[in-house]
Every structure is written in C-alpha cells, then in structure tokens.
Amino acid sequence: MQSTTFHFLASIMSSSSRHAGMGNLSQEEAIEGLKKLLIHNDKDEQLSKELETKIEKLISELLGTTPHDCHPVRRILGGFQSFKTNKFDVYPELFSELAEHQTPKFLVFACCDSRVSPSNILDFQPGEAFMFRNIANLVPPFNQLRYSGVGAAIEYAVVKLNVENILVIGHSRCGGIDRLMELPEDGSTENDFIDDWVQIGLPAKAKVKAEFGNLPLDEQKRECEKEAVNLSLTNLQTYPYVRERMARKALALRGGYYDFVEGCFKLWEVKSIISTPIRS
Amino acid sequence: MAVPSPPFSLSKHSLSNPPSFLASNPSLDPSKAPVLRPRNAFGSEANLGGVEQTRLRLWNNLKTNSDLRLQASRELPGLTKELESDKSERMERIEHGTDLFDEMKQRFLSFKKHKYMQNLELYEKLAKDQAPKFMVIACADSRVCPSSILGFQPGEAFVVRNVANMVPPYENGPSETNAGLEFAVNSLKVENILVIGHSRCGGIRALMSMHDDVETSSLIGSWVSVGMNARVRTKAATKLLNFDQQCKHCEKESVNCSLVNLLTYPWVEEKVRNGELAIHGGYYDFVDCAFEKWTLDYKESNLIGKSGKVAVKDRAFWF
Numbered sequence: 001m002q003s004t005t006f007h008f009l010a011s012i013m014s015s016s017s018r019h020a021g022m023g024n025l026s027q028e029e030a031i032e033g034l035k036k037l038l039i040h041n042d043k044d045e046q047l048s049k050e051l052e053t054k055i056e057k058l059i060s061e062l063l064g065t066t067p068h069d070c071h072p073v074r075r076i077l078g079g080f081q082s083f084k085t086n087k088f089d090v091y092p093e094l095f096s097e098l099a100e101h102q103t104p105k106f107l108v109f110a111c112c113d114s115r116v117s118p119s120n121i122l123d124f125q126p127g128e129a130f131m132f133r134n135i136a137n138l139v140p141p142f143n144q145l146r147y148s149g150v151g152a153a154i155e156y157a158v159v160k161l162n163v164e165n166i167l168v169i170g171h172s173r174c175g176g177i178d179r180l181m182e183l184p185e186d187g188s189t190e191n192d193f194i195d196d197w198v199q200i201g202l203p204a205k206a207k208v209k210a211e212f213g214n215l216p217l218d219e220q221k222r223e224c225e226k227e228a229v230n231l232s233l234t235n236l237q238t239y240p241y242v243r244e245r246m247a248r249k250a251l252a253l254r255g256g257y258y259d260f261v262e263g264c265f266k267l268w269e270v271k272s273i274i275s276t277p278i279r280s
Numbered sequence: 281m282a283v284p285s286p287p288f289s290l291s292k293h294s295l296s297n298p299p300s301f302l303a304s305n306p307s308l309d310p311s312k313a314p315v316l317r318p319r320n321a322f323g324s325e326a327n328l329g330g331v332e333q334t335r336l337r338l339w340n341n342l343k344t345n346s347d348l349r350l351q352a353s354r355e356l357p358g359l360t361k362e363l364e365s366d367k368s369e370r371m372e373r374i375e376h377g378t379d380l381f382d383e384m385k386q387r388f389l390s391f392k393k394h395k396y397m398q399n400l401e402l403y404e405k406l407a408k409d410q411a412p413k414f415m416v417i418a419c420a421d422s423r424v425c426p427s428s429i430l431g432f433q434p435g436e437a438f439v440v441r442n443v444a445n446m447v448p449p450y451e452n453g454p455s456e457t458n459a460g461l462e463f464a465v466n467s468l469k470v471e472n473i474l475v476i477g478h479s480r481c482g483g484i485r486a487l488m489s490m491h492d493d494v495e496t497s498s499l500i501g502s503w504v505s506v507g508m509n510a511r512v513r514t515k516a517a518t519k520l521l522n523f524d525q526q527c528k529h530c531e532k533e534s535v536n537c538s539l540v541n542l543l544t545y546p547w548v549e550e551k552v553r554n555g556e557l558a559i560h561g562g563y564y565d566f567v568d569c570a571f572e573k574w575t576l577d578y579k580e581s582n583l584i585g586k587s588g589k590v591a592v593k594d595r596a597f598w599f
Contacts, residue, residue, distance in 0.1 A: 072413065072414065072471070072472050072558070073573070073594070073596070075436075076474070076562075076571075077596070077598055078431070079429070079430035079431025079432065080429060080430055080431070080598055081598070082431050083428060083429045083430070083431055084569055087428070095569070098423050098566065099479075099480065099566055102422045102423055104422035106422075112438050112439050112440050113410060113438070114412035114432075114434065114435050114436055114437050114438045114439070115406050115410055115435055116434075117425070117427040117432070117434065119425045119427040120391065120395070120427055121391050122384060122388060122391070123387040123390065124422075124425065126422065126423045126424075126428055126429075127423055130420050130421065130422045131425060131441050132420045132442065133439050133440055133441040133460075134440065134442075134456040134459070134460060135456065135459050138456075147455065148499050148502040148503040149442050149443070149446075149455050151499030151502075151503070152443045152502070152503035152504070153442060153443050154499075155498060155499045155500050156420075156443055156500055157420075160482065172407075175467065191462055191466070192454075193455070193458045193459040193461075193462045194463055196454035196459070197455075197456055197459035260396075260403060260406065260434075263392060263396055263397075263403070265384075265388045267381060267384060267385075
C-alpha cells in the first residue's frame with residue numbers, strides 16, 4: 001500500500017501545473033484518488049499522520065484554497081470545501097450518526113482567542129466536545145438572574161447531554177486576563193461590557209496579588225491565567241447538577257493551560273479531599 | 281472541598297519520546313485503533329472492524345466501559361446503591377481517567393509535531409499578537425466547530441460559542457457574548473462578523489418548545505428567550521409545516537434576529553455604516569452537508585426600517 005501511495009502522490013506532484021489539471025489525471029480524479037488514500041492509510045500512526053497532513057494540503061491546493069487566503073468569502077468557501085472533501089465525504093457513517101444526535105464526552109470552556117481553538121490544539125473531532133468559548137474562559141458562579149448564557153451551556157451539556165468531563169482551558173497572553181489585571185482600583189470603566197465580564201475573575205486576581213505581588217506585572221498575569229482556570233473549576237461546583245454528578249463520580253473536572261509561547265500544555269484534575277476524622 | 285491536583289506538563293522536551301510511549305501503551309496501539317462508529321459506543325470491543333473508519337478515532341470508542349457505567353448510574357439513582365461503590369469500579373475509573381490524559385497528551389504532541397513545529401514562524405508571530413479578520417459566533421454544539429467545518433487556522437478567527445449562537449441586543453445589558461463582541465470589534469478591529477446557525481439545534485428546539493405564558497425557571501429557557509422574535513416570526517410564517525420543519529425555519533430566522541441585534545450596538549453600527557465591518561449570516565446543514573451564507577445589506581435594511589427584517593445580499597449556497 002505504501003509504494004502505491006507514494007507512486008500516486010509522485011504522479012500528482014510531478015505534473016507541471018496542479019491548478020490547471022494534471023495531464024493524465026483530471027482535477028476531480030486526483031481529488032478522488034487522494035480521498036481514497038486518506039481512507040486506506042491505516043499503517044503506523046506517525047507516518048499516517050504526516051501523510052495525512054501532506055494529502056490534506058494537496059487537496060487544498062487542488063481545490064485552489066490555501067490558509068490565510070484574505071478574501072473572506074473565498075476563505076470560508078475554501079475551508080468548507082476542504083472539510084467536506086477531507087472529512088464529511090470520507091466518513092459518511094459517522095456523520096449520518098451525528099446528524100441524528102450528539103453524544104459528546106466533553107464540555108470544554110475555552111477562550112475566544114483566535115490562537116487557541118481546542119479543535120486545533122487537542123484535535124477534537126465533530127461530536128466529541130460541546131464547546132463554550134468566551135473571553136478568558138471564565139465560568140461565573142451559579143446565578144439564576146445573570147449570565148444565563150454560561151448557565152444554559154452547563155445545564156444543557158450536563159443535564160441533557162450527560163457529558164462525563166468538563167475541561168476548562170486557559171492560555172498564555174490572554175487579553176481578558178490582561179484587562180482583569182489592569183482593572184482600575186476605583187471601579188471606573190471605559191467600556192460597556194468587557195470590564196463587567198472580566199471582573200468575574202477578581203478572586204483569582206486577589207489570590208495572585210497576595211502570593212505573587214512582588215513579581216513583575218507580566219509574570220503576575222501568567223499566574224493569573226492559571227489561577228483563573230482554578231477559579232472557574234471552583235465556580236463550576238456551585239452548579240447543583242454539576243455537584244450532584246461529581247458526588248456520584250459521573251462527572252470529572254479538569255483544568256488545562258496552553259502556552260503557545262513555550263509550546264507546551266498543562267493538564268490537571270480536580271479531586272475531592274475528605275480527610276479522616278480525628279478522634280479525641 | 282475539591283482542589284486541583286498538581287499539574288503535569290508536556291513541554292518541548294517530551295517531543296523526543298512519542299514513539300516509545302506509543303509502543304508501550306497498548307490502548308493506543310494504532311493497529312488496534314477502535315472503529316469510529318458511535319453506535320458501538322454501547323457495544324463490546326469485539327466490533328473493531330471496518331478499515332474505512334479507523335483513522336478518525338473518537339473518545340466515544342476509547343473505553344466502551346465508561347458508557348456502560350454511565351448507563352448503570354442512570355438506572356440506579358438511589359443513594360444506597362452508590363454507597364456500595366465497588367473497588368474495582370473505582371480502579372476502572374482511575375484507569376479511564378489516565379487513558380483520557382494519555383489520549384490528550386498524544387493529541388497535543390501530534391499537534392505540536394505536525395502543526396506547531398512545522399509553522400514555527402507563524403506561531404512565533406502569533407505569540408506576540410493576534411489579528412484575526414473574522415469574528416465568528418457559533419453554537420456550542422459538538423458537531424459544528426467553525427475550525428473544523430470552515431477550516432479556520434490559528435490566528436484567523438475570534439470565536440464566541442454559546443447555546444444556539446445567539447446575540448442578545450444591546451439593551452439586555454452585559455453578557456459573555458457582548459463582552460466578546462466588544463473586544464473583537466473595538467480592540468481587535470475585526471473586519472467581518474459571521475453568525476453561524478445549524479441544523480438540529482437543541483437550543484432552537486427548546487425555544488420553539490417553550491410555553492407562551494409560562495415563565496421558565498431553567499437557565500436554558502432564560503437564555504434562548506433572546507430569540508423570541510425569531511420564534512414569533514417563525515410561528516407566523518410556518519403554520520402549515522410540522523414541528524421539525526418549523527425548527528429548521530427558526531434556526532435560520534434566529535441567525536437573522538442576531539444580525540439585527542448586532543446593529544443595536546452603536547460601535548458595531550458605526551463601523552458597518554463606514555464600511556469597516558461586514559456582517560454575515562451562515563447556516564450549516566450537517567444532514568446534507570451544505571453551507572449557506574449571506575451578507576447583511578445595511579443600506580437596504582435601513583430602508584425597510586423598524587420592521588425588524590433584514591435585507592441581504594451575496595447569498596451563496598455550497599454543497
């Protein structure tokens with residue numbers, strides 16, 4: 001299979017102009033052939049991943065779309081065609097199953113930041129993660145009057161979809177945490193909604209100031225990015241349905257931190273600690 | 281009191297070890313990669329056939345035991361049963377937890393090797409700043425991630441995801457969605473806002489199922505009432521259709537409702553008027569795999585006035 005794979009790829013790459021057609025192969029035939037390769041390539045994990053990336057790139061080029069294409073409509077059209085060709089058409093059974101219902105195992109809270117999509121960095125596939133994205137991936141405490149958006153997502157994921165895991169992912173250079181750390185002490189604000197939202201993180205800020213107040217502001221911000229994840233994990237436990245499921249071990253809470261400056265990812269779990277009683 | 285346990289971190293240095301890690305961990309052995317058939321999530325591991333689907337592994341199939349456990353907990357809600365919790369069950373859970381960590385580690389390392397390290401220059405640039413051209417508002421539904429279906433790469437789109445991809449109007453006051461909107465428009469100065477609705481949306485279904493006069497105490501109900509205008513218009517326009525068809529109509533109507541709500545934000549309207557910002561609606565149908573897209577025609581919408589309708593242009597349908 002491997003030699004056929006390379007032979008086929010070589011025949012495409014050696015053509016003089018990929019966009020204009022490939023001599024013996026029409027564009028459609030080439031795309032079909034590449035799609036078949038994606039299905040049948042089930043060898044060693046590492047090699048197939050590299051090959052997969054190369055094949056997907058080739059298909060993108062054949063479709064005439066490459067990343068960072070600036071014209072907005074062409075960009076999303078290209079992206080959709082690439083998805084349809086590389087995923088939807090390749091796994092029809094999965095997608096017809098998903099069309100009927102979703103059974104994700106994860107509820108993920110991530111920041112809106114364009115650099116930290118969990119589908120990119122943790123390769124979540126369609127159907128795996130119910131994903132809520134907001135500024136600084138904050139989860140406010142349970143409140144029936146305010147922030148119903150977050151509450152609705154938690155209620156839906158936990159009660160209706162019965163997810164088994166909640167994952168809150170923070171990240172480096174977070175603009176929301178930046179703003180939180182720079183909030184004026186006097187409570188004044190120069191924007192309509194951002195400050196009102198990030199002030200949810202004030203307990204995390206207070207903790208960071210207390211423990212790391214001697215560090216330069218930039219480093220305090222890094223600490224706050226992680227502390228805010230812990231704060232969100234704590235706040236999640238104020239939702240009655242979350243607490244109930246955690247008590248019967250049907251739901252696990254985890255925190256994550258993606259540092260795209262250093263290129264690393266931290267992951268941790270929330271555990272209950274009930275110490276043994278002391279007898280006098 | 282639940283506290284976070286000490287983190288383990290995957291740094292640059294662990295990149296050199298993946299092959300041996302894979303070899304030593306049988307559950308991640310590629311030749312035994314589970315089949316991607318969600319129906320089998322409740323079945324036994326014996327159903328590991330079907331070459332076509334091995335590549336796209338899902339959490340659903342990683343440990344089928346977990347689903348049986350979930351089923352069990354649904355059937356036995358009584359407190360007494362839970363007190364009998366098995367030691368072996370707890371061991372399984374711990375094992376399952378470790379598997380999840382392992383899987384995530386593998387995925388991150390794979391991302392790091394095949395994407396991050398292959399595009400170091402881009403990532404170094406992104407580490408300093410982001411300048412996305414798009415703001416996307418999409419549903420939290422696990423099937424409709426904009427990065428997956430529209431191929432957004434790191435740095436391209438600032439993404440807000442909430443239940444039923446709704447944008448509340450300015451007068452509703454602060455929410456997580458308009459905090460994101462303010463940041464994207466005023467700080468990042470995005471050039472396009474795209475609101476994407478989708479088929480079989482649970483949030484829209486909840487909206488359409490709500491009783492007219494009963495106040496709901498659920499948070500889902502409170503949130504989706506933002507789309508009440510869409511529901512009213514849908515009910516008026518689709519009297520002869522069945523409930524499913526009405527929901528589909530509402531899914532698109534709600535996108536338009538959100539586009540109108542976007543214009544209630546003064547700093548959004550100003551930029552749209554000056555031609556600095558374009559507002560688009562989108563609809564992803566994952567039953568037929570089609571994507572519909574349209575752009576708000578600001579001038580024409582103004583002429584229509586306060587009827588709450590939108591004029592659109594540049595409608596496209598991709599399938």
